[in-house]
Amino acid sequence: MNHQNHWYGHAHVLARYCGLAAPPRIWGYLQHGWNVHDGYGADDGPAPGVPRLVWSDGPRRRGMLAGRRGYRVIGAPFAYLLATPEPARRVPLSADHGRRRRTVPTAPGLPSTVDGARRGTAPASTVDGARRGTPPASTVDGARRPTVPASTVDGARRGTIYYPFHGWEAQAVFGDHRALAAEIAARAEPPVTICLYWLEFRHPQLRELYESFGFRVITHGPRGGHYQGTDPWFLNRQLAELRAHRWVAANRLCTAVLYGAAAGCRVGVYGDPMMIENEHPAYGGIARIRRLWPELHAPEVDPGYAAEVARQELGVRHVAPPAELADLLGWPPLRRPATRTESVA
Template sequence: MESQNHFYGHSAAFAVYAGRPRPRHIHGLVQHGWTAVSPVQTHFRDFPKVGLDAGSRRRLLVWSHESRAWDPREERHTTTPVGAQFAYLARAAGPTPKPRDERDEVVLMPVHGIQTQRVRGDHAGLARLWREQEGPATACLYAADAADPDILGAYTGAGHRVVVLGERMDAEFLWRLWTMLGRARRVVSNRLSTPVLYGGHLGADLGVYGDALRIDGESDAMNQRVRQTWPELHGQHLDPATAGPVVDRELGVQHLLPPGELERLLGWRGLGPAIPATEFWTTSVVSRAVINLRRRADAPAAPPAATEEAPTGLAFGPWLRAAMSYLPRPLPRTLPAAGQLVEPIEVRPAAWAG
């Protein structure tokens, strides 16, 4: 019913696990990344009526009911745990690929911004620290960050290979991530985040250290809470025996379903997808337009430079690009096979335009 269900190839991962040739529209909303607070209050906050009726087919599907981030019993909304989309793709894919060279063995996943919120701080210092501690590595940037010359230059200047996984509506996004993390001996980030959990699930050594940087509109209180809530998932070298079970609980591995039951909860049987497909092309467009207008009014402003006056709100250009990314588009008619290697997109500073 909503474009966020298809972010990062998530519906595509469900499809290949279920043996389907293409994704379908989903009855309800699906969590689309790890969150350090309740997904009801983050990923689903724009649709407050979904999940209030426990008997409705329009469900809120979350990764885990055993995450430390939240207690589902404290929510007014009914949620159903199904596990992370990446875990389904990994289960369907089978053995992970082998590294091709030294830089495949260490993957850097710095915290990313989005079109409407930039990551600020000493990117070059972080890239140099990781070069000193990890050696030459593959730095995976979010597309919006790779389009920023300062961020891109920080990593290429430190001697890292820079790749992106595509835009968030790219159905092959998760395949590229599986290919990259599957080759990695070690996955490193400056914050506990979704790809860190994915790397741990695939068996990589983990490191979460370095300058956490700052995203527009956030305070350090949340970062401190994350460090206090998941202390064993922070540090330069994490203990696999301790981190592994925590990672899998956060991803909801214990909730993974057989294909038939997953299809039932997604509403993929019979004519089930027809209703959310109709909504996707009609009412969801209007709903999303209203949401985006409200978000622009409420958006956190970037901090002014010393010589600037305080900004009054989010600039129109970034807001429009972000709003356009939610517009409905046809779902892919074909998908890569489970276990098929789809290479991340290498970024060269002179050629990359985002």
């Protein structure tokens, strides 16, 4: 129906939840990110008469008030990922073979970065340490890498993963990354992983800026577009990365922070929120989000409250059983062994 349904491998997550190898065509528009509007972009809403598959009840309420119809609250794909049994959630090794990787996935807390990062914030020394330890930072195409960072080999969560606010292909972000990096270094629990949007990750200067503070810099990769370049395991990788860290932080309340809260991370929102160009007034700006969730804008957020907000905004209670999800997405009825043996027909 809509190529955005495949962004971040959302459709693939839902398909795996239903026990399918590949996602059939979804009849509807899947909300693709956390949204304080009606679930969709203010400029390019779904086609009329097509179901709006949103994460939580908030977008439905706001959309209905604006006269839109056809909402189905189904919960976020990330909530389905959490509900998928562990074996089906594990990223297969074959998924990494021969892929063009843009990430530089050193694990947080590896010896190479430890000396700089743990000691704290002296940029000069960490630059040195980081450069010594990390493989060539640009791109390691086709490299095999552990899907789970090394720090989680012992199952312990360590450090902080920080998501600087990002623009996208059509909207740029303005802000002082150096000041932000300094603030992160001052506040975040080391070791720190900076996760950049893939567009920003392509700029070596930006990467090196963060690395100069001793941070490990990664990206989760592009979200795909027009069914090209989709990583079906995008969310799985992100979940593994989040679970490797004790803290998730960002300079704005965003999807990744909610994911982190849902994945059991402690939450912090601090740092210059930066500016995005041409922001649509329908969203109400960063100020509106601060008014709605003031408690979440703090370096240390109450974990229970953060988890509760994440549950609400990711629509965890709306997660449907596989058969119903297939029905809601317009997929053919699931054929499952259990059903067949019980069938009397």
